[in-house]
Amino acid sequence: MLKQDNSTNASFRQRVSLPSAVRDCSTDKFKCTSFSKFESHNKVRIISLGCPKNLIDSEVMGGLLNQSGWQLVDSNDSAEIVIVNTCAFINPAKEEAIEEILILACEKKKNNPRLRIVVAGCLAQRYGRELFTQIPEVDLFIGTGEVGNIVSHINKLNQGKYKRDAVITKPDFLMNYQHPRILSSTAASAYLKISDGCSNRCSYCVIPSIRGASRSRKPDDIIQETEILAKRGIKEIIIAAQDTTNYGRDLKGRPRMSSLLGDMAKIKSVKWIRLLYAHPARVTTDLLETIAANEKICRYIDLPIQHIDDDILKAMNRKVTGAKIKEVITQARGIIPGVALRTSLIVGFPGETPTRFNRLLDFVNETKFDHLGVFTYSREEGTIAANLKSHVSEKEKERRREIIMHEQAAISAAINKTLIGSVQEVLIEEKSDRGDYAYMGRCRRQAPEIDGVTYIKKLKVQPGNIVKCKITSADDYDLFGEIIN
Numbered sequence: 001m002l003k004q005d006n007s008t009n010a011s012f013r014q015r016v017s018l019p020s021a022v023r024d025c026s027t028d029k030f031k032c033t034s035f036s037k038f039e040s041h042n043k044v045r046i047i048s049l050g051c052p053k054n055l056i057d058s059e060v061m062g063g064l065l066n067q068s069g070w071q072l073v074d075s076n077d078s079a080e081i082v083i084v085n086t087c088a089f090i091n092p093a094k095e096e097a098i099e100e101i102l103i104l105a106c107e108k109k110k111n112n113p114r115l116r117i118v119v120a121g122c123l124a125q126r127y128g129r130e131l132f133t134q135i136p137e138v139d140l141f142i143g144t145g146e147v148g149n150i151v152s153h154i155n156k157l158n159q160g161k162y163k164r165d166a167v168i169t170k171p172d173f174l175m176n177y178q179h180p181r182i183l184s185s186t187a188a189s190a191y192l193k194i195s196d197g198c199s200n201r202c203s204y205c206v207i208p209s210i211r212g213a214s215r216s217r218k219p220d221d222i223i224q225e226t227e228i229l230a231k232r233g234i235k236e237i238i239i240a241a242q243d244t245t246n247y248g249r250d251l252k253g254r255p256r257m258s259s260l261l262g263d264m265a266k267i268k269s270v271k272w273i274r275l276l277y278a279h280p281a282r283v284t285t286d287l288l289e290t291i292a293a294n295e296k297i298c299r300y301i302d303l304p305i306q307h308i309d310d311d312i313l314k315a316m317n318r319k320v321t322g323a324k325i326k327e328v329i330t331q332a333r334g335i336i337p338g339v340a341l342r343t344s345l346i347v348g349f350p351g352e353t354p355t356r357f358n359r360l361l362d363f364v365n366e367t368k369f370d371h372l373g374v375f376t377y378s379r380e381e382g383t384i385a386a387n388l389k390s391h392v393s394e395k396e397k398e399r400r401r402e403i404i405m406h407e408q409a410a411i412s413a414a415i416n417k418t419l420i421g422s423v424q425e426v427l428i429e430e431k432s433d434r435g436d437y438a439y440m441g442r443c444r445r446q447a448p449e450i451d452g453v454t455y456i457k458k459l460k461v462q463p464g465n466i467v468k469c470k471i472t473s474a475d476d477y478d479l480f481g482e483i484i485n
Helices: 007-016 052-067 091-111 122-134 143-155 208-211 219-231 255-267 285-293 309-314 322-335 354-367 394-420
Strands: 045-047 081-085 114-120 140-142 163-165 191-193 235-240 272-275 298-303 338-345 371-376 423-431 438-441 454-456 466-474 481-485
Touching: 045 052, 052 081, 052 114, 052 143, 052 191, 052 235, 052 481, 081 091, 081 122, 081 143, 091 122, 091 140, 091 208, 091 219, 114 122, 114 143, 122 143, 122 163, 122 208, 122 322, 219 235, 219 255, 255 272, 272 423, 285 322, 322 338, 322 354, 322 371, 338 354, 338 394, 354 394, 371 394, 423 454, 423 481, 454 466
Parallel strands: 045 081, 081 114, 114 140, 140 163, 191 235, 235 272, 272 298, 298 338, 338 371, 454 481
Antiparallel strands: 423 438, 423 466, 438 454, 466 481
16 A cells, blocks of 8 residues: 655655645546456566657667567556656656556556566656655666666566565666667657767756766767668657757767768668757857758757846856857858747746746747747756745746747747748658548658647558648648648
8 A cells, every 4th residue: 555644755745746646546537447367478568758868768678678578568458567767857747757657556456466567767766765665566666777777677577586676876878779779660750869968957957867967979879870760761860868969078079969960961761850959058050050051951950948038047057148049049040041940948947037037028029939838947856946045936937838838829820821832841640630631740840749740631641751742721830731742
């Protein structure tokens, strides 16, 4: 039974915003689902939560397990072992992870005591030892440094006699091209992690303590993985890292991001290359010129600025000024005509007065980003920002987030309407969930999951293909079009 009333549990719950509803397996909201008759043999399910970088870790763990004889399944009731690869970046991510774990624990306890539960990733790295005592239904906690050792862990867990454990080691794992990855058989896009960890030390962020310092993969290793992905039929390579523009600074010779992009683009069967997580302090002229000069590199940059007020940026330890951010945006639009810019913002950071918030709001309206996401500040223990004064109430944070998202919806709609009548390349991903449009996909201006999609009128086309489409209409976030022969 999950303990609810001792002081340790109460303290942990307060820190991670553990939802009280999921503590009780009898609640209607999180009602236990029944398992079918348990007949599985060496079958494992991986539930991946959080960001694309975490997804890559899940794909590597899946590849290693599959290579060693384990079969990956997509439902709990056909699995012997379920691995939950968790996120712990901010409170909502921790809440999602805890809910997933406790629902599994409920299922295990009531329906199938032979099911083994493994909690991996960032939540385990950050809270694994505390969770070990608080959720006894979980059989194993492993941190971010144990991705490459997943087979050993799972094989031990599958033995008749095993001991519950929490293996939280130094977060120093760095994948390479020899690590197998399990991708969807229909996937046309794949993330490629060029580095792991982060050395920026933003005052609100726990990533350096969870993932370790920034560690770059060697250029040749990245190129070899790109070639492997291309041979598997992947059309779009999406470059990911905690900070892609910090790439190579820890390697001998300090290879540049621009050179890496150029070399990746030489691989013939790769059609699109997309750049995410570019820190504005390190976006260089040669990087922008490389994007502009190469047809394969999408004219799209994810540029998380977080704020524009200098006092807030300084308190965040972002190592960039508002003037520099504006300069980079102007430069990007000047060097790369038609570039689509995405950003992410944090509202309600300690010390964000109404005047400072209005400065950010004015900037959003003036700059007109193609895509924009807003997070409310999450007070994370162990960070410098948690101890700052002048915290903003949760209600006010949410109000500010809604104001910016309301403004951005109008900005996005206006930009999308300018695309009506244009011809866009669209990567077809799957059948549409709308009756009036047969397929959905993305154009070069749209990254998966975080941006809108492009719906395509009825016409037979194979998912995974890139087709030319004329945009016929648009709404706040999505485009609608028809294929042109």
